Amino acid sequence: MSTPPANDPKRPRRIGSLKLLWPFVRPNRTLAFGWLLFLALSSASALVLPVAVRHMFDHGFRHSNAQAINGSFLALFVVALVMAFATAARFYCISLLGERTLAALRSKLYAHVIRLDVGFYERNRVGELTSRLGTDTEVVQALVGSGISVALRSAVMLIGATVAMVWTSPRLAGLTALVIPAVVLPILIFGRRVQKLSRASQDRLADAAAIANETLNAASAVKAYAREGIESDRYGDAIARALSTARKRIGVRSILTAVVITLFFGAITLVLWVGARDVLAGTLEEGVLAQFIFYAVYSGGSMMGLSDVWGDVLRAAGAMERIGELFAEDATIADPPNPVALPTPVHGALRFEHIEFRYPTRLDAPALHDFNLDIRPGETVALVGPSGAGKSTVFALLLRFYDPQRGRITFDGVDLRAMTLPELRGAIALVPQETVLFSGSAADNIRFGRQDASDEEVHDAARAAEANDFIQLLQDGYNAELGERGVRLSGGQRQRVAIARAILRDAPLLLLDEATSSLDAQSEAAIQQALERLEKGRTTLVIAHRLATVQRADRIVVMDGGRIIAQGTHASLLAEGGLYAELARLQFVA
Numbered sequence: 076m077s078t079p080p081a082n083d084p085k086r087p088r089r090i091g092s093l094k095l096l097w098p099f100v101r102p103n104r105t106l107a108f109g110w111l112l113f114l115a116l117s118s119a120s121a122l123v124l125p126v127a128v129r130h131m132f133d134h135g136f137r138h139s140n141a142q143a144i145n146g147s148f149l150a151l152f153v154v155a156l157v158m159a160f161a162t163a164a165r166f167y168c169i170s171l172l173g174e175r176t177l178a179a180l181r182s183k184l185y186a187h188v189i190r191l192d193v194g195f196y197e198r199n200r201v202g203e204l205t206s207r208l209g210t211d212t213e214v215v216q217a218l219v220g221s222g223i224s225v226a227l228r229s230a231v232m233l234i235g236a237t238v239a240m241v242w243t244s245p246r247l248a249g250l251t252a253l254v255i256p257a258v259v260l261p262i263l264i265f266g267r268r269v270q271k272l273s274r275a276s277q278d279r280l281a282d283a284a285a286i287a288n289e290t291l292n293a294a295s296a297v298k299a300y301a302r303e304g305i306e307s308d309r310y311g312d313a314i315a316r317a318l319s320t321a322r323k324r325i326g327v328r329s330i331l332t333a334v335v336i337t338l339f340f341g342a343i344t345l346v347l348w349v350g351a352r353d354v355l356a357g358t359l360e361e362g363v364l365a366q367f368i369f370y371a372v373y374s375g376g377s378m379m380g381l382s383d384v385w386g387d388v389l390r391a392a393g394a395m396e397r398i399g400e401l402f403a404e405d406a407t408i409a410d411p412p413n414p415v416a417l418p419t420p421v422h423g424a425l426r427f428e429h430i431e432f433r434y435p436t437r438l439d440a441p442a443l444h445d446f447n448l449d450i451r452p453g454e455t456v457a458l459v460g461p462s463g464a465g466k467s468t469v470f471a472l473l474l475r476f477y478d479p480q481r482g483r484i485t486f487d488g489v490d491l492r493a494m495t496l497p498e499l500r501g502a503i504a505l506v507p508q509e510t511v512l513f514s515g516s517a518a519d520n521i522r523f524g525r526q527d528a529s530d531e532e533v534h535d536a537a538r539a540a541e542a543n544d545f546i547q548l549l550q551d552g553y554n555a556e557l558g559e560r561g562v563r564l565s566g567g568q569r570q571r572v573a574i575a576r577a578i579l580r581d582a583p584l585l586l587l588d589e590a591t592s593s594l595d596a597q598s599e600a601a602i603q604q605a606l607e608r609l610e611k612g613r614t615t616l617v618i619a620h621r622l623a624t625v626q627r628a629d630r631i632v633v634m635d636g637g638r639i640i641a642q643g644t645h646a647s648l649l650a651e652g653g654l655y656a657e658l659a660r661l662q663f664v665a
């Protein structure tokens with residue numbers, strides 16, 4: 076029998092997925108214990124209250140005993156005080172437990188997801204992931220922070236009130252027991268449907284979040300193509316789908332509530348009617364009936380609480396199941412069990428041996444095919460070739476975003492798969508084509524290259540990357556907020572921030588992906604100088620789009636269709652004619 080895929084909406088949801096929560100609750104055992112203690116205390120005091128009321132009837136009213144009445148009221152107030160304190164303490168413990176669980180769950184989930192492979196991010200939409208981090212974890216928190224509390228309190232009260240009812244009047248209690256199945260049955264039947272619809276509505280919400288995330292992140296592209304209307308409709312449709320699922324869920328749950336209340340109060344009314352007739356017939360005391368009424372109301376309230384919370388439990392089970400699926404995702408690119416260290420100092424020799432590589436999402440077409448390349452320590456190699464030749468793929472494999480299907484890459488003789496990811500990536504500085512700025516100051520953004528760098532080192536790196544001058548001109552200089560909602564930098568300025576990061580990283584292997592965007596002559600000259608300084612003494616691989624870059628390189632590797640088709644110096648390749656001569660004629664704008 077085959078298991079349906081995790082995202083199949085028809086897959087049965089299991090309450091069992093809630094056990095995944097235990098590791099997050101466990102560290103807060105003291106709070107959970109405190110909560111149980113105060114729960115017992117508050118429930119006990121609530122159960123004692125009706126006894127005080129009966130006492131009032133029996134000893135106060137019947138015998139017109141003022142002394143007894145005073146005593147009864149004092150006792151009543153003391154019991155109420157205990158109940159107030161215990162309830163507050165119980166609320167404190169359980170709410171804090173919920174918040175702590177949520178915080179731990181979110182942090183762990185983020186830490187897990189951020190470590191997953193690049194391939195995972197190609198298969199999943201980021202908006203959907205943030206929705207899981209936000210909405211799904213909140214649903215779970217609602218359960219831990221209040222749902223479980225209500226459930227257990229209701230269960231304790233229900234049991235307590237039931238025992239008390241039997242003790243107060245076995246005849247009335249027996250009558251009540253007869254009608255209970257009529258109340259429990261609909262909860263079970265409707266509950267399952269609510270659970271299914273809950274998960275579906277969470278899924279639809281995540282879909283909508285993914286659309287919003289994608290288009291809001293590319294707002295200028297949406298505007299440039301005047302697609303605001305189309306995108307609004309697309310998002311509107313997704314929200315409408317989420318709404319329609321939510322409406323179904325609310326509908327089913329409303330029916331459930333109405334049915335339960337009707338049946339329950341119908342049953343209680345019936346029982347009390349019988350009780351009232353017994354009092355009239357003189358076979359039951361008023362005090363006993365009063366006490367029984369209290370317990371009946373308690374048990375009614377608890378039933379209600381339970382049916383309400385059952386929906387929350389099912390919703391949380393749906394959410395936890397989705398979270399569980401994320402936790403079950405494993406990074407396929409991981410550290411080996413017995414990692415080999417790079418030699419110290421690192422020399423920077425690279426070797427690609429018979430590499431065959433297809434992207435996991437495109438297994439039909441090889442991105443690199445029998446790719447062989449030897450790079451000496453300290454050498455600067457320029458990769459040139461038409462668009463789609465596989466140049467960026469070489470970088471992706473060096474960074475171990477993917478592993479090749481065949482062949483191996485060695486770094487100072489060590490197979491990349493034999494060393495840890497921090498060891499490998501720590502030895503690489505990447506200057507990507509598109510520099511991503513993060514929220515934070517200019518200094519923070521440069522420090523992205525090396526977290527523990529001092530201010531002095533950050534400034535030196537900026538100076539070497541020709542970034543110091545424009546940063547000084549920003550309103551707050553190095554403290555100027557870059558990234559989201561910060562200062563907008565030009566393409567050339569961003570690139571210099573990226574170069575400053577790479578300088579700060581001071582890694583033995585440098586990967587440069589040249590931007591195709593044309594920089595003005597002055598910035599280009601400045602960047603070339605900065606790069607030349609950076610390349611000195613380290614192995615450099617550069618995806619070259621500019622003539623100046625290839626002229627600076629020790630060797631040029633010409634790629635086409637995932638293979639190396641020629642290599643040499645600028646002059647030798649020009650003399651050979653072929654693809655390189657053609658690209659040179661076109662000025663490398665690939």
Ligand SMILES: Nc1ncnc2c1ncn2[C@@H]1O[C@H](COP(=O)(O)OP(=O)(O)OP(=O)(O)O)[C@@H](O)[C@H]1O
Nearest residue numbers: 434436437442461462463464465466467468469665
């Ligand atoms: N993430 C990916 N998933 C699937 N296929 C990909 C992916 N990235 C690149 N490819 C494919 O792999 C081949 C090589 O792409 P690559 O990005 O390495 O080319 P490139 O030489 O760097 O091109 P450009 O100069 O345009 O950046 C192309 O056919 C491309 O469509």
